Amino acid sequence: MKSKTRSRWWAVRKDLEHSRASLLMALSFILPLAIWCIAAYGPWWDVAYQVTIPAESSRLQSVYSAGDRLPPETWSKVNTALLDDNAEILAARESGTPATGSTRQNKKVLRKLHPLAFTNGWLARDQEIDDTAIRGTWIKLADGKLDDSKEPVTAENMRIVKANVEMLAKAEDGWPKESLLNLMPQSIKEYARPVYLVPPDVVAKSFWKGITASNPDAGESGSERKTLLQRYGESWRTIVLGFLLAIVVAIPLGVLAGTYDLVSKLAEPFVNFFSYMPAPAFGVVLMAMFGLDLGPKIMLVFLGTLPSAILTISKTTRGLDGSLLEAAQTLGANQKQLITTVVIPGILPNLYKDLRLLFGTAWTWLVIAELLGFKSGLSEIIDTHGRRFQFDIVYPAILMIGLSGFFMDQILAYLARYFFPWTDQPKKGFIGRFFSGISGLSGMPRLIKPSRPAPADALTKSIAS
C-alpha cells in the first residue's frame, strides 16, 4: 500500500524515499564541485595578461618581455602605443617619405617573434639573437608553412608578418632601409589565482591529456618520461603485490589468532605494538634490505597493511557466533572440521568486508611507498610536478588514486551479494544502483534469484498436514 503523504526530509534514523536519496547522492558530488568552480571562476581574481609577444615602444617607459604579467590598464596602454607606432610608420610610408629604420632596429623588430616561435617549436631557445634563423622563420610563417597550434598568431599579426616579409623580400639578401612594422603584443589572459587553485577545466583537460597520451612526452631534462597511464599501472602493480603479500600472511595468522587463544596471546600483543610504529619510518631499512626499485615499495605497503590486517581479521574471527561452533560440536564436528566447516565459511562475508577496508587504507601506504628509492607510480608525478608547482598535473594524479579506491570499493561491495547470497544484503550503494540500472536496461538475467522470505502460511499448512 503506497501512502501519498511524503515523509519528512529530517527524520531521526528514517530512510529517505528513493528519489530523494538519489538526488542527495548526486548532490554530495555536485556540491564540492560547485564550490571548486565558484572558488576558481569567481569574480574575485585579478585579471592579468601574460605576454607572449614582447612589446617595446618609444611611447612606453618600459620594455615588456615575454612572461611578464600586466594588469588590464597597462595592457591596453601597450596596445595603443604600438598601434600608434604602426600607424605612424604606415602614414609615413603612404606619404612617400617612409621612416627610415636602421638594420639594428629592424632586426629587433623581427626578434620579437622569438618567444612565440620557441613555444611553437619553430626555433630553439638559444636562437634568440640568431637573426638569419629568425628571418627564415618570418618568411616561412608568411608562407603559411608553420603550425601555430600551441600558441596561435593573431590575424592582425599575420597581416603584419606578411607586410614585413614583403619588405624583406624587396631588400633581397640585405636588410630594408625602411622601418618594419612592429608586431602587436600578444598575451594570454590569466587570472591571478593562487598557484594551487587550478580551475576544473584545466584539471579535466590535463587529466584527459594524461590518459590519452600514447607516447611519453619528451622531458625537458631529457630523461624519459612516462605517461600518466603508465605511472598508474605502476601504482597498481605495487599496491596489488604489496596487498596480496600482506593478506597471504595475515589471513592464516588472523584466523588462527581468532580461533586459538594460544596464537592470539603469542602474536597479538607484539602485532599490536608494531602497528603503532608507522610503516614509513622503516622506509630506509626497507631500502637497505630490498634495494631502490620495486622491492621496498611493495614491502612498505606490506608492512603498513599487515599489522592492522592481522588484528582486524582476528577480531572478525572472534566475532563469529560461538553458538554455531557449539552446534557443530554437538553434531559431531572435530577440531579440524570446526575450522574448515564453521570458522572459515562463517567469517567469509565479514572477512571480505575487512579486506575491502584494508585495501582502501593500502592506498595511503602506496603514496609514501612510491617515494622510496627510485620514485615510481602516481606519487612520482605528484612529487615531481608538485615541487615545480605544476598543480594542473598533480591534481589528475591525486584524482586517479581517489577514483580507483572509490570504484574498487563500490564494485567489490556490489559483488558481495553474488559471493555471499546467504547474507542479508545492505541497501544498494552508488555503484550497485548503477549496475542494476544497466542489467535492468539490457534485460540481463540476474545471476541469483532475489531472496524472498517464506510465506507465513506455509508453516500452518505443513503443521496441518
Add this chain to the structure above:
Amino acid sequence: MIAGLSYKDQSPEVSARFDKLKARPELLEISSLYKIFDSKAGEVVALQDIDLTVHRREFMCVLGQSGCGKSTLIRILAGLETPTSGEVLVDGVPVIGPGRDRGMVFQSYTLFPWLTVKQNVMYGPRMAGKSDITNEGEARQWLALVGLDKFEDSYPHQLSGGMKQRAAIARALANEPRILLMDEPFGALDPQTRQQMQAYLLQIWKNVDITIFFITHDLDEAIFLSDRILVLDPRPGRVREVVEVPVPRPRDHEQLRCPEFLATKAHLETIIHPEDSNEKPSFDKLPMGRMTDVGDNVE
C-alpha cells in the same frame, strides 16, 4: 482447587503407561552432579547434587526459574561444559565432550547461515564421513518429516522462526542421536507458533525412536509435552521434585483445561514460586493518587 483431584492421582491407563516406561532401559543417568563457578564474589553453586534417570523414549522436561541452572545442566549433558564433580552416563557411556549421540537444539536456532536448509541437515552425517548421496536422500526425508521439503534449497535467513527451529530439529535428528537435548527451543517464538511447534514435536517424538530432554520455564509447555517434569530450585540449583504428569496421551491443546492438567499446574505453581506467595505485591494498595484526571471509572 479441583475437588478432590491431586496431581498424584493417575488414571489406570496413565499408571500402566508409567509402569511400562520405567521398565524400559535407562538411557540417561545423572549421578551426584555438581557444578560450581568461580566468580569474583566467590564460588557460585549452579548445580548441587543432581540425581536423575531418564528412560529410553521418555519425554523429560526440566522446569525452573531463570538462574536455577537448567541451562548449565543441559550444557553439561551436551558436553559443552564439564561438571565440577559427578557423572553423566548416556547408554552407559560417560559423557566427556560433545558427541553425535546427543543432538542439541538451541533457542537461537544456530543454523549455519551459509548452508541451505538441506545442507544444514546433511552437516552432521557429512562430518561423520558418510557419503553425500545417502546423506542427501536422508536429509530430504528428515525435511519431509518436519514439513520443510519445499524449502530445502532456501537459506536460513529466508525462513520464519518456527521454520528455522524445525530445520534445526531435523538437523539434530539426521545425526540419529540417542537423546535430543532441547534448550528452551520455542522460547523465541510467538505463542501461536509455539503451540504448533509443541504439537509438532510430539508427532516427531511419536515417529522417531528418540528420548527428549527439554528445558523450559513455561508450565503449560512442560505439562503438555512431558512424561515427567524435573523441577529445579534456584541458587543453588537442586532437584525440588520430579513430577509424573497424569495427563493421558495422546495429547492436544484441548487438554489444557482438563482436571489432571489443572491439578498438575496448580501444584507446579506452588513449588516453583514459593517465595512469591509471601512477597506478592498488592497492586490495589499502591501508595499513589490518581496521576491524571480520570473521567469514567473503568471498574
